[in-house]
Amino acid sequence: xxxxxxxxxxxxxxxxxxxxxxxxxxxxxxxxxxxxxxxxxxxxxxxxxxxxxxxxxxxxxxxxxxxxxxxxxxxxxxxxxxxxxxxxxxxxxxxxxxxxxxxxxxxxxxxxxxxxxxxxxxxxxxxxxxxxxxxxxxxxxxxxxxxxxxxxxxxxxxxxxxxxxxxxxxxxxxxxxxxxxxxxxxxxxxxxxxxxxxxxxxxxxxxxxxxxxxxxxxxxxxxxxxxxxxxxxxxxxxxxxxxxxxxxxxxxxxxxxxxxxxxxxxxxxxxxxxxxxxxxxxxxxxxxxxxxxxxxxxxxxxxxxxxxxxxx
Amino acid sequence: xxxxxxxxxxxxxxxxxxxxxxxxxxxxxxxxxxxxxxxxxxxxxxxxxxxxxxxxxxxxxxxxxxxxxxxxxxxxxxxxxxxxxxxxxxxxxxxxxxxxxxxxxxxxxxxxxxxxxxxxxxxxxxxxxxxxxxxxxxxxxxxxxxxxxxxxxxxxxxxxxxxxxxxxxxxxxxxxxxxxxxxxxxxxxxxxxxxxxxxxxxxxxxxxxxxxxxxxxxxxxxxxxxxxxxxxxxxxxxxxxxxxxxxxxxxxxxxxxxxxxxxxxxxxxxxxxxxxxxxxxxxxxxxxxxxxxxxxxxxxxxxxxxxxxxxxxxxxxxxxxxxxxxxxxxx
Numbered sequence: 157x158x159x160x161x162x163x164x165x166x167x168x169x170x171x172x173x174x175x176x177x178x179x180x181x182x183x184x185x186x187x188x189x190x191x192x193x194x195x196x197x198x199x200x201x202x203x204x205x206x207x208x209x210x211x212x213x214x215x216x217x218x219x220x221x222x223x224x225x226x227x228x229x230x231x232x233x234x235x236x237x238x239x240x241x242x243x244x245x246x247x248x249x250x251x252x253x254x255x256x257x258x259x260x261x262x263x264x265x266x267x268x269x270x271x272x273x274x275x276x277x278x279x280x281x282x283x284x285x286x287x288x289x290x291x292x293x294x295x296x297x298x299x300x301x302x303x304x305x306x307x308x309x310x311x312x313x314x315x316x317x318x319x320x321x322x323x324x325x326x327x328x329x330x331x332x333x334x335x336x337x338x339x340x341x342x343x344x345x346x347x348x349x350x351x352x353x354x355x356x357x358x359x360x361x362x363x364x365x366x367x368x369x370x371x372x373x374x375x376x377x378x379x380x381x382x383x384x385x386x387x388x389x390x391x392x393x394x395x396x397x398x399x400x401x402x403x404x405x406x407x408x409x410x411x412x413x414x415x416x417x418x419x420x421x422x423x424x425x426x427x428x429x430x431x432x433x434x435x436x437x438x439x440x441x442x443x444x445x446x447x448x449x450x451x452x453x454x455x456x457x458x459x460x461x462x463x464x465x466x467x468x
Numbered sequence: 469x470x471x472x473x474x475x476x477x478x479x480x481x482x483x484x485x486x487x488x489x490x491x492x493x494x495x496x497x498x499x500x501x502x503x504x505x506x507x508x509x510x511x512x513x514x515x516x517x518x519x520x521x522x523x524x525x526x527x528x529x530x531x532x533x534x535x536x537x538x539x540x541x542x543x544x545x546x547x548x549x550x551x552x553x554x555x556x557x558x559x560x561x562x563x564x565x566x567x568x569x570x571x572x573x574x575x576x577x578x579x580x581x582x583x584x585x586x587x588x589x590x591x592x593x594x595x596x597x598x599x600x601x602x603x604x605x606x607x608x609x610x611x612x613x614x615x616x617x618x619x620x621x622x623x624x625x626x627x628x629x630x631x632x633x634x635x636x637x638x639x640x641x642x643x644x645x646x647x648x649x650x651x652x653x654x655x656x657x658x659x660x661x662x663x664x665x666x667x668x669x670x671x672x673x674x675x676x677x678x679x680x681x682x683x684x685x686x687x688x689x690x691x692x693x694x695x696x697x698x699x700x701x702x703x704x705x706x707x708x709x710x711x712x713x714x715x716x717x718x719x720x721x722x723x724x725x726x727x728x729x730x731x732x733x734x735x736x737x738x739x740x741x742x743x744x745x746x747x748x749x750x751x752x753x754x755x756x757x758x759x760x761x762x763x764x765x766x767x768x769x770x771x772x773x774x775x776x777x778x779x780x781x782x783x784x785x786x787x788x789x790x791x792x793x794x795x796x797x798x799x
Contacts, residue, residue: 186586186649189579189617193570196537202567215564217555217596283553288612291515291545292568293537 200298203289207306211272220275227268228314231261235318239325250326250336254343255424257322258315258350262411265354266379268314269307273358274371276303282366286462300458307359311351319343342422349447350414354379356454357410363461382409390429400435402428407446416443469494469620469652470514475523477509477676484509486676487523492654496646498663498670498684499656506676507656508548511622515540528619541570544613544621544651548628551609554598558589558608561597562615569616576615583611586649587641603634610641614651621645623655627662639666694728696739699749711742730755 206215212228213221238251258265280286289299323340327333361378362371386409393401406412406428419426419433420440426433434440470492477485484506501507512518514527516536525532527539552561559580566576584593587607592600597608606626613621626642627635643666645651657663663670664684672679698704705726712719712728715738719728728739736753743750 187582188650189571189575191575192572193541193616194572195541195570198570198572199568202564206564206567215556215560220555279553284547284549284551285553287547287549288545288551288565289568290517291540291547292565293541293570294568295537 196293196295196298199292199294200302203294203299203302204306204309207276207303208309210275211307211310223271224268227264227271228317231264231268231314232318232321234261235321235325239321239329242325242331243329247329249331250322252322253424254319254322254339255346255418255422256427257318257343258347259411259415259427261318262379262383265311265315265350266376269311269354269358270372270375270379272310273307273355273362273375274365274368276307277359277363278366278368278371281363282368296459296462300455300462304355304359304455304458308351308355311355312348315347315350316344319347342418342424346414346418346422346424349417350411352451353410353414353447356451356458360454360457360461363458379410383411385409386412394429399430399432402430402432403435403439404442406434407443410450413443413447413450416440417447420444469497470525470527470654472510472525473523475510475513475525476521477506477513477518478521484676485513485520488673488676488678489523490671490678490681492652492671493669494652495668496643496653496655496666498660498667499654499673500658500660500663500670501656501673501679502658505658505673507673508624509676510673511545511624511654511656514622515543515545541616542619544616544618546609546613546621546623546626548624548656550605552597552600552605555596557595558584558593558597558600558604558611562608562612565612566615571616579615579617580611583615584608586614587611588637602629603631603637606630606634606638607641610638614645614649618651620652620654623653625656625658627657627659635662642666693755694730694735694739695752695754696726696728696743697724697751697753698743698746699751704746704748707746708742708748711746712739715742 209215212224242250252260319340323336326336357378358375361374365371386405390402390405393405406416415427416434418424420443425431434443472488472490475485475488499507513520513525514532516532516539519533528542530539532539562580562584563576566580567573571579587610589604589607592604597605610626623642627638630638639662642653642655645653655663655666667684669683671681698708709719709721709726717728717731717735717738719726728735739753
């Protein structure tokens with residue numbers, strides 16, 4: 157403790173007039189930090205914002221910005237085209253429902269989730285940064301909540317931005333304000349739920365492995381295979397004219413859960429064959445339960461996943 | 469700084485810590501033990517990340533069982549393993565870790581620049597860390613542990629993987645953390661030799677048990693040895709060896725010298741009387757300081773899992789019959 161004298165002597169800011177310019181590059185020694193320590197809530201928020209920025213490659217290498225930015229562009233391009241068409245051909249409505257947009261572009265959303273969920277959690281496991289986080293004032297639940305919220309927010313930006321474009325375009329085209337606003341609001345609710353659901357599922361899968369490639373492949377596989385299976389069985393049911401079965405089958409894949417949910421609760425037109433949404437109130441309720449149940453289960457699984465991750 | 473009381477950690481098959489009671493005072497404290505001796509387990513418990521099976525521990529006067537987050541905002545931790553994402557620059561990374569420790573954004577940036585300069589990282593700090601040498605990576609790891617100006621830093625094997633020059637630089641840096649920055653240090657190593665130069669206090673644990681805890685100067689004093697040379701080099705030397713052994717002293721022969729461990733003040737008298745009794749001439753009797761390393765148990769027995777529940781160690785210094793083996797641990 158011999159040095160603090162020197163440190164405190166050097167610590168006050170140099171007086172602008174008196175300080176000779178030659179002292180500028182002088183080593184000022186160690187300075188103690190007397191400022192605030194903002195603790196756990198702030199640390200959680202810092203992890204959230206860093207993970208959210210990371211999902212779009214911000215604060216990382218130029219290379220890691222390429223894919224998320226391209227996907228964001230691809231997500232918005234159709235909306236811009238639709239808006240342009242609507243305005244220049246003087247259509248009296250948008251070519252697509254707000255709630256249908258995400259379903260149409262689900263491949264892009266899946267790719268984003270598949271590429272960025274492993275980016276968010278597998279890297280921490282692979283480069284062993286996770287133990288370092290837990291040496292900070294956060295607890296396990298803070299880490300899980302920050303990562304979950306960050307990816308959900310990133311997905312929400314991805315899905316909501318094109319809706320904003322559509323909405324602004326619709327207003328520019330002087331379509332009915334009340335009708336457009338209601339549709340836009342429903343679209344946002346649906347985009348939010350979709351983001352939470354997709355974020356949960358893809359994070360749980362990605363957190364299993366420190367290998368980013370495996371994570372990407374596994375997330376894509378789960379989304380694509382489940383959707384393909386549901387669609388083909390729905391196709392079979394369609395050919396047998398079992399429309400209620402079509403409506404029930406939707407609970408087995410993430411995007412069709414969203415479709416069924418918004419069809420029943422938000423008055424959207426279903427993208428299922430024959431536009432057969434949930435056949436009954438019970439089915440509608442099941443969609444609701446599946447949606448929130450899966451999201452909650454994902455959170456629980458992530459908590460479980462990090463139970464053993466202490467320092468090593 | 470740190471006080472543990474009968475601290476134990478038992479896993480289903482291993483006892484990692486066994487009724488460990490230590491008191492760490494401000495300064496640089498070396499925590500020495502072979503791999504698997506319980507060093508990392510102790511750090512985990514001190515950071516409030518793993519519950520102890522029994523006993524208590526307090527860091528900076530805060531109970532580890534209840535005040536984990538508070539402790540972790542006032543303590544820095546440098547892990548043993550690599551923990552740096554390669555596609556991020558040192559500045560980005562350390563700023564992020566500073567904010568994770570609770571520093572507001574502006575303070576985080578300012579202290580990151582300061583801290584990276586103090587650990588000797590300059591223009592490189594803007595480049596992705598994937599291209600760094602081991603020495604530079606260790607510096608970044610140290611910087612992230614210091615960036616929030618903790619009261620105490622726990623450094624887990626900070627010299628691992630460094631070449632001799634890098635090791636000396638790192639040890640010098642660790643010394644400065646205390647002397648220049650006023651931050652207390654608990655540094656672990658399986659190499660005693662390097663902690664001897666850096667630490668004010670040494671704590672030796674083995675198989676989760678406390679083997680020894682004292683200041684570095686005590687350590688080398690108590691473990692000093694007496695080099696004895698007499699005029700006759702063969703028969704009488706052997707007689708002297710027998711005589712001293714019979715008197716209960718620990719000693720060994722190296723060439724024409726006898727190395728006698730100094731148990732207490734009486735050792736000198738015993739040696740003098742024995743030499744006089746034999747009637748040989750005493751050429752020299754000089755006190756030598758042991759390197760702490762010479763006391764260290766040999767790596768085989770320390771790595772042996774049997775040591776976990778195992779033999780009741782003599783609390784005093786242990787002597788390796790094979791000195792070569794003992795020294796090579798420190799090399």
